[in-house]
Amino acid sequence: MKLYSYFRSSASYRVRIALNLKGLSADVTQVHLTRHGGEQHTPEYRAINPDGLVPVLVDDGQAITQSLAIIEYLDETHPAPALLPRDARERAYVRSIALAIACDIHPLDNLRVLRYLKRELQVGEQARNAWYRHWCEQGLAALEQSVVRAGRAGQFCLGDSPTLADCCLVPQIHNALNMQSDLTAMPALMRINANCLALPAFANAAPELQPGAE
């Protein structure tokens, strides 16, 4: 397997955690999103992924885009340990958490969006940082309530084994903390985050530990 990745990419971080949890390794090609005008814009990379985003997993000749599609694929092709539970209701709960992060928090704070705010809309740095924190804080506060009300969390979002939900939660909290977001309203998520980071699979996937990290 080959993984096109960027150390700072939150979506790549999710996939690194999933690979680690499953004890899988992939040959990693770094796609540096800011160097040389952005390596994701080269014709070579666009031939692999036309939308110029990371990560991409290449397995068995097929390029798979979108981190959640990659993790579901890994879970189906390498079932143990499972990152999705068996019960349909529990699967829906886990996917809801992952998607709340992947659809409603993370995309708004993506590099290309922040660049559009800066270049096309002339939004200054302070207002861009406020935008970033707004979506992190509002999204994670709502997620805290969802997780607490569901009553399904143990050490992790679902019971005592890490799932797809945790693979998404930890990178999002990493981003939120990097931007000095106020996370005091989400003690349950912060507790789960700490439990995750105590596991080598999560700790070793951290952006600052990846080759090429600055």
Added chain:
Amino acid sequence: MKLYSYFRSSASYRVRIALNLKGLSADVTQVHLTRHGGEQHTPEYRAINPDGLVPVLVDDGQAITQSLAIIEYLDETHPAPALLPRDARERAYVRSIALAIACDIHPLDNLRVLRYLKRELQVGEQARNAWYRHWCEQGLAALEQSVVRAGRAGQFCLGDSPTLADCCLVPQIHNALNMQSDLTAMPALMRINANCLALPAFANAAPELQPGAE
């Protein structure tokens, strides 16, 4: 089953298509996102979904948020006709398309984001419309290339049966057309969209046909 929905919501539209394809019906409660200051902000609705978004499916006492989690749940609990193929590689392809729309196009053009641009960043209407079209056009153009290169499309995104990918594609193209986006660069997607809309399951899910549509 009970569905909290809004006729104009693209994510609700995806779920309506999936329900129709499976021949399922749900009791629909309209959550009007702009009337009375937004019914999604009421304490009653926040008790169902803390992030105040639609749709929510309530089945067997569990509230399921996130349209893709809802559709996967419906597919697992009502397997025929299948909205995801059996093969892991094909499933990854279908999910990649759905997620490219649900993560990288749609959230940027969501009502609350357009409101933030207007109210917090004082972005005028013309610039907001350009923002909206930018993410539609760039995202759908990349998706066109991905679908064409994959060579898996037939009448629909994967072969000749509708899948989760088509449930996401049609509402996104509906939004893009509403905002006068330029879709000339995506003939394959437009052909699939037309094939979908020829089916009653898709046609009957259109926003303008829903109760309460304005």
